Amino acid sequence: MSRLGSFMVSTPSIPSPPAALAGLSDALREWFAGNARDLPWRRTRDPYATLVSELMLQQTQVATVIPYFERWxxxxxxxxxxxGAPEAEVLKHWEGLGYYARARNLHRAAQAVAARPDGKLPADWTVIRALPGVGDYTAGAVASFAFGLRAPLVDANVARVLARLMNLAEPVDAPAGLRALWAEAERLLPADGEIAREHNAALMELGAVLCRPGEPPCLLCPVRRWCAAYARGTQARRPVKRPRRRVVELTENCGWIRSGDRVLLEQSRGPRWKGLWRLPLLGRSPAAGQPPLATATYPFTxxxxxxxxxxxxxxxALREGQAWMASDALAAAAMTSPHRRMMERLLQPGAPAPEA
Ligand code: SF4
Structure with missing residues (x-):
């Protein structure tokens, strides 16, 4: 057994889990065989497609990801x-998924793999984990789903299932709770890599469709007899999470600046939206009493x-990164979603006229 990152990745010499745990995995995989959703990334074992799907699925719902994945x-x-694609085009294809660092990381990961002598990603957890934007979960998913390596994985759905199976009282978003989850994921994993692959997929599916937040329908659950939270009636109180951070209010003042049918935009330079087009930030506060043409709110972390x-x-004179964009070029530009929605609202017939 070798320690990689924050959890243990095992070699095939690892002994099988005890019979009781094998029973859990058997029941879980049997349930999965009859209940798995048909998702496009489950029809491939291509490491590239697997990484694309995993990065898209971070922070984004399955139903939203499917058309993006297929288009991509x-x-x-x-x-x-x-x-070999230009970054602007990569960002454009990601537009609407948010968290654009994922797209940039995927682009850099592709460049790193394409630059390898054989242009392929090897079946090696350490190499996968070293790719930009790939953490322990994503490395485990690619190692397991694409290569059939025996690698544990813990995402939010798996964390919920495991915390309930263990009746874990530690917060799952704190280091001690995370360590306990990864250790349990490793402990439950069947010794054979291909069986472990099915086990991982089944655990994720159970968390996604049945062992949901709140009061799950435990009577339908294939692993109920191994579930400590079910036995103690604590499932609605698991997983435990740290108290939420207070929401911080921010204000962004931007300009709506037209010249004929052109709109003035600027490219973001900050880490959040680097390279994406947005409405230009106002250099100074708007005049006292000047009402905004429109307002909108959006969440960010x-x-x-x-x-x-x-x-x-x-x-x-235009600032660095600013450009006039004709209305027929706007659709093709990669733009932040809140700013695109705002721009489309202001371009509608009858929208408030830009009189400064
Ligand atoms: S018995 Fe209930 S709480 Fe336990 S794993 Fe199944 S659905 Fe989740």
Whole structure:
């Protein structure tokens, strides 16, 4: 057994789990065989497609990801195609999924794999884990789903199931709770890599469709007899989480600046939306009493951002990163979702006129 990252990855010489645990895994996989959803990334073992799906599924719902995943593979079918694509096009294909660091990391990961002598990702957890944007969970998922390596994985769904099976009282988003979850994921994993692959997929599916937050329908659950939370009636109180961080309010003041049918936009330079087009930030506060043309709010991690857009005059000279964009070019530009929604609202007939 070797220690990699924050959890243990085992070699095939690891003994099988005790019979009781094998029974749990058997019941789980049997349930999965009859209940698995048909998802496009489950029809492939291509490491590239597996990584694409895993990065898209971080922070984004399955139903939203499916059309993005299919479009992405049509445009960027393999490591080489993605590695050679311009970043603006990569970001454009990601538009609407949010958390654009994932797209940039995927782009860099493709460049790293394409630059390898054989242009392939090897069946090696350590190499997978070293790719940009790949953490313990994603490395486990690619190692297991694409290569059939015996690698444990813990995502939010698996964490919920395991915390209930163990009746874990530690917060699952604190280091001690995470360590306990990874150790349990490892302990439950069947010795054979291909069986472990099914086991991992089944555990994720159970958390996604049955062992849901709140009061799960435990009477339908294939692993009820191994579930400590069910036995003690604590399932609605598991997993335990740390108290939520207070939501911080932020305000963004932007300008709505037109010239004929063109709109002034600027490219973000901050880490959040680097390279994406957005409405230009106002250099100074709007005049006292000037009402915004439109406002909207959107969440960002633990922030709630109020976007206020004011009519503004065209500047004498454009700042670095600013450009006039004709209305027929707007659709093709990679733009932050809140700013695109706002722009589309202001471009509608009858929207407030930009008089600064
Ligand atoms: S018995 Fe209930 S709480 Fe336990 S794993 Fe199954 S669905 Fe989740």
């Amino acid at each position: 593979l049509r445009r960027f079918p393999d490591w080489t195609a993605l590695a 633990h922030h709630r951002v109020t976007l206020r857009v004011f009519a503004a005059r065209p500047p004498r």
